[in-house]
Amino acid sequence: MKPAVFKKTAQVTVMMLIISIMLPVLAFAASGFKDVKYENGTVTGTVYSDVYSVNSQVYMYSPSGTQLNVTDVTYSVYDGVYNYKFTASGLGTYDYINLYGPVGSSVYGEAITDSVYKAVYRTSTPPTGGGGIIGGGGGGGGGWMSGSETIIVYADGSVNADRLKDSFEKYDTVTLSLNGDFVLIPAKALVNFVSNPDKMLKITNSTGTYNLPLNVLKLDDLAAKLNVTVDELIIKASISKADDATTNAVNAAANAIGGTLVSSIVDFSITGLGKEDNKVAVDFGSNYISRVLPMVKAVNPGQTTAVLYDPATSKFSFVPALFSEKEALIKRNGSSIYAVIETSKTFGDINGHWAQNYITLLANKLVVDGVTDTTFEPERSITRAEFAALVVRSLGLSTSSTGTTFSDVASDAWYAGVVDAASKAKLIDGYEDGTFKPNATINREELAAMVVRALNYAGAKPAVTSEEQAQLLGKFKDASSIVWANEEVATAIKAGIIDGMTDDMLGARSTATRAQSATMLKRLLTTAKFIN
Structure with missing residues (x-):
């Protein structure tokens, strides 16, 4: 200007x-x-x-x-x-x-x-709040306002700390509109507002948008990791298109699974910066941070998924996302390279099956796989490790290469990483002897418990009183067969995650099938607003 x-x-x-x-x-x-x-x-x-x-x-x-x-x-x-x-x-x-x-x-x-x-704010109307990616700004006179304000950030990424602090004193939402790929945010401008759940920082450029609630930032912990004070701490947020090498690799990965890219390939990253080029990734815990990724066209949500690209494996994994017009609202608690792809996957042995639509949807979301490229085997049983892997995948969690949480989970087992991730997220428990029994088949009670814990991790678990629990379980003749997960099963019923096998039989101890697992996962993702 x-x-x-x-x-x-x-x-x-x-x-x-x-x-x-x-x-x-x-x-x-x-x-x-x-x-x-x-x-x-x-x-x-x-x-x-x-x-x-x-x-x-x-x-x-x-x-x-x-x-x-x-x-x-x-x-x-x-x-x-x-x-x-x-x-x-x-x-x-x-x-x-x-x-x-x-x-x-x-x-x-x-x-x-x-x-x-x-x-200077328009005095003829009160604040109206932001709209779209950029946001519109507040209205009214001086003092605190519930609307938003936009600050232009030039290519060097610098933001005046006093200006940013002043904006948050007046507004719930402040948008940083970038002329470049990154912004350098002085943590001292945010420190007075991180305990307020209504304060939101939007960071946007032509490539994409971050929606960052200030209360997810643990500034003291981040500063301690970098051995600086909060006044010295800088938070770097970047939204940049992938380089040519990564773009070529992502296109190859999409072609390998029969997918088509419908967005740019964008690296969303938030790090804390200290002295002498020290940096550390910002840890959001279980808080899902949303990003807006523009698409080249409107899509069918049932055949479209947001994906995380892992350069180490050259593979995609599912990321929770909602689709509207030509935008994808991606939700995840970590930084990475993201894109949106269209797929068209089905299996010959699910035609006419009661769970066909659920299975097809989750296959296109890259949440479930077939037993082969053309078969799903919907009535086959599923193991504890297999379902743990599906839940971890549904939540978009990162997995480690080794896992030693349980004595019977070998570090080189295919499921070691997902079992470790599920344990850390408190999605699974082991047995009293320290084992997990990864290859044992899972029953409907265990399935319901794991899904409800996933809802809790995603912040979408409904509350159930003891009176509601008794009412929800009381209509099933076999409710007494539930061994330990009465509260979880009741919660799953209230959330619409599970139904009875019949109107009055729950079948909590029955072995779960792959079709039932896909159904519960689809309902989990819908309830958590992780898919349309």
């Missing part, structure tokens, strides 16, 4: 020239705005400086940075500073506009370098 400059006016009096000659010239002038009002497309107010200038103009910009007007100002009075009044009409209707000034030449030819910024 251009700074405001002062343009010559005819109203300056001889007396003011005499006074200005008598006053010292300041290399860095104190400047500002006061008594500013924006109403019905017209802005009025006063701009001042303690250096007298022969140039008088103020520049005005929309929330997105479009220049709206440049207006001459008129000298008004000297009351310790030089005051100039201004008026501009025909600005349109925005929740707020940005003013810049005063920058220009003083009467002595010295540059006035202390230019100032002010956002």
Whole structure:
């Protein structure tokens, strides 16, 4: 943006020239705005400086940075500073506009370098909040507002800490609109707001958007890991398109599974920066951070999935996502390379099966696999390790290469990583002897318990009172066959995750099938709002 400059006016009096000659010239002038009002497309107010200038103009910009007007100002009075009044009409209707000034030449030819910024809010309507990726900004007068404000971030990524802090004091949502691929956020600007669950930082460019609730940031822990104070801590958020090598690799991986890319390939990353180039990934725990990824076309959600690309394995994994028009809202608690692909997968042995639609949907989401490329075997039983892997995959969790949580889970077993991830996320328990029994078939009681724990991890577990539990289980004649998971089974029934085998038989101890597993996973993902 251009700074405001002062343009010559005819109203300056001889007396003011005499006074200005008598006053010292300041290399860095104190400047500002006061008594500013924006109403019905017209802005009025006063701009001042303690250096007298022969140039008088103020520049005005929309929330997105479009220049709206440049207006001459008129000298008004000297009351310790030089005051100039201004008026501009025909600005349109925005929740707020940005003013810049005063920058220009003083009467002595010295540059006035202390230019100032002010956002002036429309007084005719209250704050309306943001909209779309960028957000629209708040409204109303001074003080705290529930709307939003946009701050333009230039290619160097820098953000003024005082400006950001001031914005969060007034608004629940602040959008950082990037001209480049990254932003460097001073943690000290956020420290007063991280305990407020309503405060949201949106970080956006033409490639994508981060939606970052401030209460997920553990600034003290992050600073301690980097051996710096919170005042010294910088949070770097980047949204960048993949390089050519990664793009080629992702296209090859999509072709290998019969998929078609319908978005750019984007690396979303948030790290903490310390001294001497020290950095560490920001740990969001079980908090799912949403990202908006634009798509090249509108899609059928049933045949579309967001994926995480792993450069180490050159493979995709499912990522929770909702699709609307030409945008994917991706939800995950870690940084990575993401894309959206269309697939069209089915299996010959599920035609006409009661779970056909569930199985097809999750196959296209890359959540379930077939036994072969063409068969699913829906009525086959499923093991504890196999279902743990499906739940971990449904939640988009990262897996380690080894797992030693249980004595009977070998570090080189195919399921070692997923069992370890499931244990750390408190999705599974072992037996009293320290084993997991990964190859034992899983029953419906165990299935329900694992799915309810997954709902809890995703923050979508419904509460069930003891009275509700008795009512929900009481309609089934065989409810007494539940060994240990009464609360989990009741919760699963309330959430619509499981049904009875018949109207009055639950079948909690029955061996679960692959079709039943797919059905519960689909309901889990829908309840958690992880798929459309």
